[in-house]
Amino acid sequence: MSRYLSKNGKTLNVLLPADALAERVRELAVEIDEYYEGREVVVVIVLKGAFIFAADLVRHIHTPITIDFIRLQSYGDDTYSSRVIQITADLRSSVEDCEVLVVEDIIDTGRCADFLINHLYDLGAADVKFCALLDKPSRREIAIEADWVGFSISDVFIVGYGTDFAQLYRNLPNIYILGKSV
Numbered sequence: 001m002s003r004y005l006s007k008n009g010k011t012l013n014v015l016l017p018a019d020a021l022a023e024r025v026r027e028l029a030v031e032i033d034e035y036y037e038g039r040e041v042v043v044v045i046v047l048k049g050a051f052i053f054a055a056d057l058v059r060h061i062h063t064p065i066t067i068d069f070i071r072l073q074s075y076g077d078d079t080y081s082s083r084v085i086q087i088t089a090d091l092r093s094s095v096e097d098c099e100v101l102v103v104e105d106i107i108d109t110g111r112c113a114d115f116l117i118n119h120l121y122d123l124g125a126a127d128v129k130f131c132a133l134l135d136k137p138s139r140r141e142i143a144i145e146a147d148w149v150g151f152s153i154s155d156v157f158i159v160g161y162g163t164d165f166a167q168l169y170r171n172l173p174n175i176y177i178l179g180k181s182v
């Protein structure tokens with residue numbers, strides 16, 4: 001297992017190597033295609049964390065899709081329950097009466113997912129499904145389940161394959177557990 005020190009002295013240990021990610025992403029695309037049976041879908045990609053996952057996923061999807069992006073920011077103090085979620089860049093296309101598939105990196109407390117799903121229904125979506133690469137069920141504060149999950153993981157902080165810590169590590173091809181500074 002590759003292990004090296006990152007620039008800021010934190011340790012990175014591979015949790016999910018690139019080949020395992022690629023295989024699971026292909027499986028998810030098959031499941032998504034089976035569900036939609038050729039109906040047209042609006043894929044909403046949540047920036048920034050889902051950009052690499054989504055780029056890989058949509059290239060294996062045969063369902064006719066259009067693609068749009070949304071960017072969220074969640075801020076407040078460190079206690080999740082007091083966090084405020086804001087849209088910093090909204091969709092440019094209409095989702096009215098559309099079937100929508102949200103593609104997100106991680107469901108953690110569930111607050112972002114819950115916010116997004118409500119937002120899309122407020123915009124008139126006919127149906128909203130949710131695909132998350134990673135799920136941390138033990139961290140959930142809002143009872144919400146994704147329709148498709150790549151991997152269920154324990155309560156660890158991960159980076160890589162699009163996900164970050166302080167905006168770093170998004171470019172790494174594997175998913176790593178970010179450890180303490182040494």
Ligand code: IMP
Pocket residue numbers: 049104105106107108109110111112113156157158159163164165
């Ligand atoms: P939630 O609203 O608590 O479910 O937070 C989901 C968002 O938090 C994800 O879209 C990620 O951007 C971020 N996040 C949660 N856990 C991690 C992690 O382990 N690494 C990087 N980002 C994370």
Ligand code: MG
Pocket residue numbers: 046047048049050105106
């Ligand atoms: Mg995110």
